[in-house]
Amino acid sequence: MRRAIALTRQCPDLPFGCVIVHRDRGEIVAEGWNKSSVNPLWHGEIDALNRLAESSSRDAGSRLILYTTAEPCPMCQTAILWSGIETVVFGTSIRFLQEQGWRQIDILAEEVIRRSPGWACTLIGGVLEDECNALFTRRNAAACASRGSRSGYTRR
Numbered sequence: 001m002r003r004a005i006a007l008t009r010q011c012p013d014l015p016f017g018c019v020i021v022h023r024d025r026g027e028i029v030a031e032g033w034n035k036s037s038v039n040p041l042w043h044g045e046i047d048a049l050n051r052l053a054e055s056s057s058r059d060a061g062s063r064l065i066l067y068t069t070a071e072p073c074p075m076c077q078t079a080i081l082w083s084g085i086e087t088v089v090f091g092t093s094i095r096f097l098q099e100q101g102w103r104q105i106d107i108l109a110e111e112v113i114r115r116s117p118g119w120a121c122t123l124i125g126g127v128l129e130d131e132c133n134a135l136f137t138r139r140n141a142a143a144c145a146s147r148g149s150r151s152g153y154t155r156r
């Protein structure tokens, strides 16, 4: 998670960083960060998942753990399931993002998993939560808005 937080230096206005770790080898096999200024679908998790697909660990599925600074949105959580990743660790919750004024689709990652029979995925939230929440405080969102970036309120 510390690596995911560090990656947000690449995208301070949209501090969504993501790291995928192979649990047996204990090494990072893919990482990414929000690039929605290039493509609105290019959330941090999507960036990391695309890099995973290009790697030799693409079929490691259940052996992979995805770390992300914020709870995956429905698009990303669905992509995580299709990628076969069965463990997701996040810091900031969607509820916190909503409280801070970040525009969010109101479907939690847990609901995406619950409504996906045949898939297994364990969610672990609140890891390094204070550090992740500090990335997403209202102050940061306001700073983005004051710079005229509407994307400051767009999730990943």
Ligand SMILES: [Zn+2]
Binding pocket: 043, 044, 045, 072, 073, 074, 075, 076, 077, 155, 156
């Ligand atoms: Zn997303």
